[in-house]
Amino acid sequence: MARIDHTPFSTIAAGTSDGLTRVMVLHPIACGVAFIAFLVSLGAGLVGSLIGAFVALVAWVLTLIVLAVDFSLFGIIKHHVNRDRSGSHAYFGSGIWMLLAAFVLLFFGMLIVFITCCSAHREKKKLERNDQYPATDLTGAPKRKKKFGII
Numbered sequence: 001m002a003r004i005d006h007t008p009f010s011t012i013a014a015g016t017s018d019g020l021t022r023v024m025v026l027h028p029i030a031c032g033v034a035f036i037a038f039l040v041s042l043g044a045g046l047v048g049s050l051i052g053a054f055v056a057l058v059a060w061v062l063t064l065i066v067l068a069v070d071f072s073l074f075g076i077i078k079h080h081v082n083r084d085r086s087g088s089h090a091y092f093g094s095g096i097w098m099l100l101a102a103f104v105l106l107f108f109g110m111l112i113v114f115i116t117c118c119s120a121h122r123e124k125k126k127l128e129r130n131d132q133y134p135a136t137d138l139t140g141a142p143k144r145k146k147k148f149g150i151i
Helices: 011-042 046-083 094-132
Strands: none
Touching: 011 046, 011 094, 046 094
């Protein structure tokens, strides 16, 4: 930006921007870890789902770090460009908002994988208990299973 507008950054802003630019390598790393979590969770049982939820948690933390770095870095640049009286105007584009949406969706995906993993295990234990003691009505016929609490 300094070369484009021919306005120098302050030394603190330039140093911070340079340091945060080096952290940009976390973008593809977080994306790769999230994809690995997706693959692990696809056809997994109880243990695989727990591992998938843990890997998704790691991806979520990395995405949180990436989100903080992006808002910091682009906030510094935005502040500098908007205050330098060169006529340029900077704003947060669609990329940073897509990252925020990915952060939120990754959290919900991690939560859903963890909850379904735990509830599937609980449902399996419940079915095993019911197989030992089958439920019957007064005539001795097995009771029909209710769907969504109806019928």
